[in-house]
Amino acid sequence: MINSKLQISNCYNINQLRLESWNSLKLESSKLGENSKGSAEEKKQIETVKKDLKKLESIESYFALPGIHRLELLFEMMERQEYTAFAHKISEITKLLVSDKYRSNPNVLEDEDLSTDQLEAIDKYDGKGKNYFEVLFVEDISLQEENKLRSDLKEVCTSSDQFNYGVVVQKTFEDAMIALKFNSNIQAVVIRYAPPYKSKKITPVLEPFVQSVLDLDMNSKSEIRLGPVLGRLVKKFRPEIDTYYVTDTSLGNLKDSTLKTFDRIFYRAEDVQELHLTILRGIYKRFETPFFSALKEYSKKPTGVFHAMPISRGNSVFKSRWINDFGNFYGRNMFLAETSSTKGGLDSLLQPTGTLKTAQKMASKAYGSLNTFFVTNGTSTSNKIVVQALVKPGDVVLIDRDCHKSHHYGLVLAGAYPVYLDSYPIEKYSMYGAVPLQQIKDKLLQLKEAGRMQLVKMVLLTNCTFDGFVYNVEKVMEEILAIKPDMIFLWDEAWFAFAGFTYNYKQRTGMYVADKLSKKYKTDKYRIEYKEHIKGLKKGEIPKLPDPDKVRIRVYSTQSTHKTLSSFRQGSMIHIWDQDFRKKTQNTFMEAYMTHTSTSPNYQILASLDAGRRQVQFEGYELVEKSIELAMVFRAKVNDHPRLKKYFDILTIGDFIPKEYRSSGLSEYYNPKSGWNRMDKAWKEDEFVLDPTKITIHIGRTGVDGDTFKNKYLMDQFNIQINKTSRNTVLLMTNIGTTRGSITYLTNALLKIADELDREELSLTKEENKIHQAKISSLTQDFPPLPDFSYFHHSFQAVPGVPGGNIREAFTLAYSEENYEYIPLSECRSTIEDGRTLVASSFIIPYPPGFPVLVPGQVVSEEIIHFLTVLDVTEIHGYSPELGLRVFKDSILNRQQTVTSMGSYKKKNLID
Numbered sequence: 001m002i003n004s005k006l007q008i009s010n011c012y013n014i015n016q017l018r019l020e021s022w023n024s025l026k027l028e029s030s031k032l033g034e035n036s037k038g039s040a041e042e043k044k045q046i047e048t049v050k051k052d053l054k055k056l057e058s059i060e061s062y063f064a065l066p067g068i069h070r071l072e073l074l075f076e077m078m079e080r081q082e083y084t085a086f087a088h089k090i091s092e093i094t095k096l097l098v099s100d101k102y103r104s105n106p107n108v109l110e111d112e113d114l115s116t117d118q119l120e121a122i123d124k125y126d127g128k129g130k131n132y133f134e135v136l137f138v139e140d141i142s143l144q145e146e147n148k149l150r151s152d153l154k155e156v157c158t159s160s161d162q163f164n165y166g167v168v169v170q171k172t173f174e175d176a177m178i179a180l181k182f183n184s185n186i187q188a189v190v191i192r193y194a195p196p197y198k199s200k201k202i203t204p205v206l207e208p209f210v211q212s213v214l215d216l217d218m219n220s221k222s223e224i225r226l227g228p229v230l231g232r233l234v235k236k237f238r239p240e241i242d243t244y245y246v247t248d249t250s251l252g253n254l255k256d257s258t259l260k261t262f263d264r265i266f267y268r269a270e271d272v273q274e275l276h277l278t279i280l281r282g283i284y285k286r287f288e289t290p291f292f293s294a295l296k297e298y299s300k301k302p303t304g305v306f307h308a309m310p311i312s313r314g315n316s317v318f319k320s321r322w323i324n325d326f327g328n329f330y331g332r333n334m335f336l337a338e339t340s341s342t343k344g345g346l347d348s349l350l351q352p353t354g355t356l357k358t359a360q361k362m363a364s365k366a367y368g369s370l371n372t373f374f375v376t377n378g379t380s381t382s383n384k385i386v387v388q389a390l391v392k393p394g395d396v397v398l399i400d401r402d403c404h405k406s407h408h409y410g411l412v413l414a415g416a417y418p419v420y421l422d423s424y425p426i427e428k429y430s431m432y433g434a435v436p437l438q439q440i441k442d443k444l445l446q447l448k449e450a451g452r453m454q455l456v457k458m459v460l461l462t463n464c465t466f467d468g469f470v471y472n473v474e475k476v477m478e479e480i481l482a483i484k485p486d487m488i489f490l491w492d493e494a495w496f497a498f499a500g501f502t503y504n505y506k507q508r509t510g511m512y513v514a515d516k517l518s519k520k521y522k523t524d525k526y527r528i529e530y531k532e533h534i535k536g537l538k539k540g541e542i543p544k545l546p547d548p549d550k551v552r553i554r555v556y557s558t559q560s561t562h563k564t565l566s567s568f569r570q571g572s573m574i575h576i577w578d579q580d581f582r583k584k585t586q587n588t589f590m591e592a593y594m595t596h597t598s599t600s601p602n603y604q605i606l607a608s609l610d611a612g613r614r615q616v617q618f619e620g621y622e623l624v625e626k627s628i629e630l631a632m633v634f635r636a637k638v639n640d641h642p643r644l645k646k647y648f649d650i651l652t653i654g655d656f657i658p659k660e661y662r663s664s665g666l667s668e669y670y671n672p673k674s675g676w677n678r679m680d681k682a683w684k685e686d687e688f689v690l691d692p693t694k695i696t697i698h699i700g701r702t703g704v705d706g707d708t709f710k711n712k713y714l715m716d717q718f719n720i721q722i723n724k725t726s727r728n729t730v731l732l733m734t735n736i737g738t739t740r741g742s743i744t745y746l747t748n749a750l751l752k753i754a755d756e757l758d759r760e761e762l763s764l765t766k767e768e769n770k771i772h773q774a775k776i777s778s779l780t781q782d783f784p785p786l787p788d789f790s791y792f793h794h795s796f797q798a799v800p801g802v803p804g805g806n807i808r809e810a811f812t813l814a815y816s817e818e819n820y821e822y823i824p825l826s827e828c829r830s831t832i833e834d835g836r837t838l839v840a841s842s843f844i845i846p847y848p849p850g851f852p853v854l855v856p857g858q859v860v861s862e863e864i865i866h867f868l869t870v871l872d873v874t875e876i877h878g879y880s881p882e883l884g885l886r887v888f889k890d891s892i893l894n895r896q897q898t899v900t901s902m903g904s905y906k907k908k909n910l911i912d
Contacts, residue, residue: 012632012676013625014182014209018059022094025052029090032083050078058203062179064134064166065102066093103132103185131287132164133618134185135279138176138230139192139246141169156273163283173226174199177213178206180238184622188279189234191227191262192246212680231261237503240366240617242282244275286617290355290362292607294345299336301344308600312338337603349374349601350594359610366613367500368511369557369575373593374609376601379494379572380406382558384413386490386574389585389592390556391416391457396804398443399460400435401789402851403492407460408843412811416457417804418855419443423465425786426656429698430726432786433656434469434688435461437476441542443803444483450802458488463508464496466724467731468694469656472687473513477555481517481546486554488578494560496691497573498736501620502628504683505691514555514577521548554578564735565620566612568605623736630743631693631734636670637747638697643754644747649698651729653682653690661687693734700728700779702757703772707874713756718749727871728779784870787853787863793839795896796857810857810888814841819892824884828865839888844868845877854878860887 011017028049035041053074061068070093077086096102137149146169153167168183170176173195180186202210216233231243245262247254259265264278303313310316314335317327327335342348347356356374364372375382383406391397393415399407401420411418421439423432440459447456459480464470473491480487491510499505506512520526526548533545557575561567578585615623638644654667666682669692683689699709706725714720714730724731732746764772791797792805813819820841823831832838838860843852846868853864868876868885879885888896 010675012629012636012670014059014206015625016629016633017205017209018056019098021052021056021059022090022097025049025056026087026090026094028052029083029087032087046078050075053078055205058201058206059182061201062168062170062175062182064168064185066097067166067168130162130164131618132166132185133187133283134166134168134183136176136179136183136186136189137167137169137192138171138173138189138195138227139169140171140195141192152272153276156276161280162287163280165279171195172199173197173230174210174213175201176230177216177233177237178202178210180234180241181210181213184619184625186238186241187283187618188242188244189231190244190246190275190279191230192268193248194225194227195230197226208676208678211678215680228255228258228261231258235261238621239368240286240501240620242279242286244278246275287614288362289607289610289614290358291347292359292610294347294355295337295603295607298339298341298344298346299333305339308340309338311335312340314338334604337607339603340600346603349376349606350597350599356606359606359613363573363609363613364575366617367559367573367575368506368509368515369577371576371578371581373574373576374606375572375574375597376570376605377572377596377598378562378570379492379558379560380404381596382572382574383407383490383492384410385589385592385596386556386558387411387416387458387460388414388595389589390488390490393808394455394798395457396447396452396455396798397458397460398440398456400462402432402465403460403462404494405843405845405852407492408807408852408855412808412856415808417455417798418807419447419803420789420805420855421461422788424658425788427783427786429651429655429696429729430784430786431467431729432465433467434465434471436661437472437479437687440476440480441483444480445542446803448483450799452799452802452804453484456484456487458490460490460492462492462494463510464493464499464691464694466495466694467656467696468691468733470496470508470689470691472685472689473508473510474517475687477513477517478546479544481551482543485546485550486552488554489556491555491557493557495563495694497559497561498564498616498620498624498627501616502624504679505624507683508689510555510557511575511577514553518553518577518579521546521551521553552580554580561609561612566608566615566736568602568608570602571605571609571612573609620736627693627734627736627738630738630740631695632669632676634695634734634743634747635692636672638750639670639672641751644750647699647702647754647757648750651696651698655698656690656696657686657688663687694723695732695734696729697732698729701776703775703779705779706730713753714749717753718745720746720749727784784867785863787861787867790859790861790864792857793837793859793893795839795893805855805857807855807857810839810841810855813888813892813896814856814886819888820886821889822880822884822886825865825868825879825881828860828885829862832860832862832865836890837893838885839893841886841888842878844879844885846871846879847875847877860885 011020028045031045032042032049035045053071057068057071060066060071074086074089077089141149149169150167157164165187166185168179168186170179174197176189176191176195178199180189202214207214227245227247231245234241234243243262245258245265246268247265248268254265263282266275266278305312305315312335314327314332317335318324318332320327339346345355347354349356352360360372360374363374364370375385383404387397387407387410391411391414395414395416396419397411397416398419398421399411400423402423408418421435421443423435426433444453444456447453459476461471461476463473477489480489489510493499493510496505496509499509500512530545530548534543537543555577559573559575561573562569562571576589581589635650638648638650652668653662662682664682664685666677666679666686668677669679670676679689679692699706702709704712705727706729709730710722710725714722722730723733734743761769761772792807792810794800796806796810798804798806823838828838840854840858840860841856842854843856844854845852853867854860868879
């Protein structure tokens with residue numbers, strides 16, 4: 001048996017271990033027959049192969065293909081000493097597993113031997129075969145009963161079935177959960193009666209990878225009612241999976257919770273064919289893509305176009321002598337699907353009644369929302385829709401200052417007063433982290449003290465951030481709802497669309513937490529917990545749990561589907577879990593949606609959102625887990641490689657998140673000495689966590705700044721696109737489209753860059769080396785301080801001395817050029833020192849970091865000026881180096897102050 005500690009350091013997850021184990025077995029089996037028959041060397045080699053087979057046996061028992069049955073055949077081949085045939089079979093299986101093509105032609109693994117022609121045919125497979133999935137049966141049955149089940153199901157399968165499936169049988173509760181964790185092929189679960197709880201199959205090989213299952217907090221591990229409990233856990237862990245229950249309990253004795261848990265309940269006496277057809281029907285329902293299918297059908301119809309869009313059907317393109325290459329590049333289907341029609345199976349995005357309405361309902365179920373809306377012009381528009389729908393002029397919004405600029409512009413449009421929240425700075429790497437919960441609560445309590453709590457409508461936070469910082473969504477919502485029980489939350493999850501499809505991640509998404517808290521606050525258990533919590537509070541202490549009689553769950557998430565899932569560019573979704581949506585928000589939301597949504601939406605984008613939903617429901621779990629695995633593998637490779645370590649550091653959790661926000665104590669995902677650290681506890685407890693698919697590489701020791709490194713090395717030499725840079729870092733990310741090959745290519749590129757940097761360093765003269773070392777020192781030791789939000793000038797404060805600014809008034813005041821002037825950046829500091837207060841009249845947004853360091857109406861501080869002067873980026877939106885910083889004239893500020901004072905006086909008198 002292999003040492004489990006060794007496996008932790010070598011393999012991040014079971015899939016990596018599985019493939020490496022098959023590759024190891026392939027290598028060892030190829031050596032059989034190399035030594036003299038009966039020699040000590042041969043016996044040793046045979047023992048090695050048998051140990052490798054035994055190791056694989058514990059893994060393959062959770063998969064249908066190759067599965068435990070084929071391993072038994074391999075053991076028999078070894079016993080018969082058919083070493084050549086055995087090695088050949090291992091080679092075939094390994095090739096099929098690595099390529100993944102067996103899933104489209106699972107029968108190839110049934111064959112005793114594959115010819116060269118058959119293997120070549122599999123290599124050239126075009127993806128048009130039946131889709132394959134696996135069904136997990138959970139019941140403590142004998143091997144004979146298991147074989148009969150397989151036989152009965154195989155008998156009812158027909159060539160006309162749209163899908164193929166294999167059967168995985170697990171006999172215990174724990175083994176069923178392990179199978180779900182390991183095996184992404186499982187698309188349906190059939191639980192038969194009550195399985196026993198404890199697994200007997202967990203070996204030291206498996207133990208590091210199944211700890212989360214072994215740590216399950218079960219109230220009772222008795223065999224009574226474990227079937228329904230397992231069903232509920234399946235829905236929690238992988239909600240996209242169809243669940244069925246086979247029981248003898250009469251309908252009258254079945255609990256409502258059991259009836260709601262399963263998609264269908266069967267009785268033992270029912271025909272196995274009915275179960276088979278039900279399984280296939282469940283798969284087909286998820287496989288449907290209403291709008292995409294309608295668009296495909298429409299494109300096949302002959303039509304006469306006497307409407308807009310000459311490009312429709314490709315008529316203006318393919319007839320052209322001058323742009324037919326444009327048509328040839330995109331292909332005819334793209335143009336056949338271009339239309340202005342909302343009939344013929346198509347639909348209107350602004351008022352859907354058919355296929356688009358169905359597609360959005362299916363997306364809502366997939367992403368766990370109560371309502372989902374498709375958006376075809378990006379999450380910038382989604383953000384403005386939600387902000388404009390939920391807040392009105394004079395409302396107060398708590399918003400993280402370094403959020404996407406669309407939120408700031410949304411507040412300008414809505415006329416709401418922003419209360420800016422500062423993320424903690426990470427000056428060493430010229431970036432910001434996230435907003436501590438305590439700061440949000442402090443601002444909220446300040447507003448309460450000022451009597452403005454009734455105007456506070458929304459908390460707006462970015463989850464996850466550009467750099468991968470993820471909030472503890474449940475903790476944030478719960479503690480804020482304890483202060484203001486009707487607070488609306490807008491989670492900007494532009495970079496987090498994929499998060500709902502693997503368990504650790506989904507626990508930190510807006511939709512999952514909204515559903516969880518809604519259910520939690522309705523229980524008697526929570527009422528008791530709340531009463532005990534209130535009793536235990538000291539005098540003046542703020543509660544951390546909301547009142548179940550007052551709390552309302554109102555959560556919105558905007559999602560750039562195109563950024564991390566399969567969708568055409570600008571494909572976005574708005575997900576809503578708002579229990580007051582119909583009563584309070586639906587009308588204003590639809591007005592905002594109409595305001596920002598085109599009457600001519602791009603149908604290809606809509607179809608891609610529909611098809612992308614199908615993908616994540618079937619393979620989202622697998623693809624997201626794979627993207628995490630590849631990110632982890634890359635981390636390990638850079639950390640373990642001495643040549644890469646010379647110039648590059650993969651920044652860790654500890655580099656980004658201070659200790660006070662990490663109660664788990666986790667500081668890094670991988671350490672060359674101790675191996676892998678599991679992320680489960682941190683993602684459950686810590687205030688902030690780091691998304692491992694966002695990989696920040698510190699490049700300070702290269703002596704090259706981030707922007708130059710991106711352009712000169714990565715883009716120009718290797719055509720590698722990256723997400724973001726700072727002055728001494730580059731940000732990479734893996735996604736569901738990342739392959740092992742692309743990770744290898746990136747690693748090779750960094751090795752070549754390291755070699756080039758070595759050569760450049762050797763060729764430097766003494767003076768050049770001095771300059772080079774100064775650059776390294778600047779990038780590794782000199783850190784420009786990152787400025788916090790200063791404050792709104794009193795002319796633009798909603799209420800003097802209280803957080804909140806009238807950003808729209810400042811923004812529109814700058815419409816007239818008579819109201820502002822330009823001051824060169826080099827003169828700003830001395831102007832401030834002379835006693836003048838400078839107030840920004842526009843947004844100033846440097847890229848990077850890509851968020852406003854100044855907003856209209858904000859006082860320009862010396863810290864902000866210093867930051868702008870030392871910032872070594874060429875792209876600063878809202879700032880013209882030739883003209884200088886655009887600020888309001890003093891005369892305008894004095895006039896504005898008078899108007900504001902009069903307004904405050906009138907308001908006070910009205911209140912009095």
